[in-house]
Amino acid sequence: MSFIKLSQVNKRYPDGHQVLSNVSCEVAAGEMVFLTGHSGAGKSTLLKLLAAIERPTSGSVLVGGQNLAALKPFAIPILRRNLGLVFQDHKLLFDRSVFDNAMLPLSIIGYPPKEAAKRVRAALDKVGLLSKEKALPITLSGGEQQRLCIARAVVNRPSILLADEPTGNLDAQYAEDIMQLFTTFNQVGTTVLISTHDEAVLSRYANRRLHLEQGRLVA
Numbered sequence: 001m002s003f004i005k006l007s008q009v010n011k012r013y014p015d016g017h018q019v020l021s022n023v024s025c026e027v028a029a030g031e032m033v034f035l036t037g038h039s040g041a042g043k044s045t046l047l048k049l050l051a052a053i054e055r056p057t058s059g060s061v062l063v064g065g066q067n068l069a070a071l072k073p074f075a076i077p078i079l080r081r082n083l084g085l086v087f088q089d090h091k092l093l094f095d096r097s098v099f100d101n102a103m104l105p106l107s108i109i110g111y112p113p114k115e116a117a118k119r120v121r122a123a124l125d126k127v128g129l130l131s132k133e134k135a136l137p138i139t140l141s142g143g144e145q146q147r148l149c150i151a152r153a154v155v156n157r158p159s160i161l162l163a164d165e166p167t168g169n170l171d172a173q174y175a176e177d178i179m180q181l182f183t184t185f186n187q188v189g190t191t192v193l194i195s196t197h198d199e200a201v202l203s204r205y206a207n208r209r210l211h212l213e214q215g216r217l218v219a
């Protein structure tokens with residue numbers, strides 16, 4: 001049940017700012033879709049609604065069959081186990097190694113340590129960071145930190161991956177590597193929603209786009 005469905009979603013922040021207006025859309029299970037739009041169009045806000053970081057003012061937000069508008073606080077961690085989040089404020093733990101950072105989602109759910117270590121190494125290998133597992137994040141380049149965030153997001157094999165500008169500030173080669181990674185996850189069945197205004201990425205990938213303009217979805 002890894003589909004996403006928004007119905008007539010409005011989001012107004014407490015300061016009165018109306019950021020999303022009557023947004024309805026669907027992303028099918030197993031699809032990879034881009035979320036595009038100008039700066040301030042509401043892309044991050046939409047992704048935050050899907051991760052239950054923010055709540056809609058009205059409308060329904062279905063993720064994997066659950067309506068997040070009505071989600072009780074205790075259910076949020078259960079929802080997030082199914083989600084891989086690559087957000088801009090990636091919040092790596094700078095006093096912990098690359099390995100420990102990638103392990104975090106599995107530690108939280110009490111995953112058996114031996115099996116967890118295998119998964120962490122597999123994820124680090126996928127993003128090309130296995131040789132740096134003992135390093136501290138501060139010693140990594142921006143692109144490597146971004147790739148570590150992706151390893152951490154996929155280590156618990158989420159059925160839905162949400163990425164907010166994952167290639168922002170990266171050079172073209174890193175950006176391409178990251179897009180290839182998302183494509184690989186999508187090919188094994190993960191539903192992927194990526195917000196981007198990276199023209200280089202958009203010109204190379206023909207995936208469906210959801211385009212926001214001033215908080216409204218336009219075709």
Ligand SMILES: Nc1ncnc2c1ncn2[C@@H]1O[C@H](COP(=O)(O)OP(=O)(O)OP(=O)(O)O)[C@@H](O)[C@H]1O
Pocket residue numbers: 013014015017019037038039040041042043044045046
């Ligand atoms: N917590 C908040 N309180 C009030 N306004 C907010 C809050 N978060 C975002 N906004 C406003 O909502 C609008 C949409 O922001 P959002 O971050 O969703 O846009 P975006 O399309 O992701 O932009 P960008 O591409 O620049 O990241 C902006 O005008 C922003 O200032």
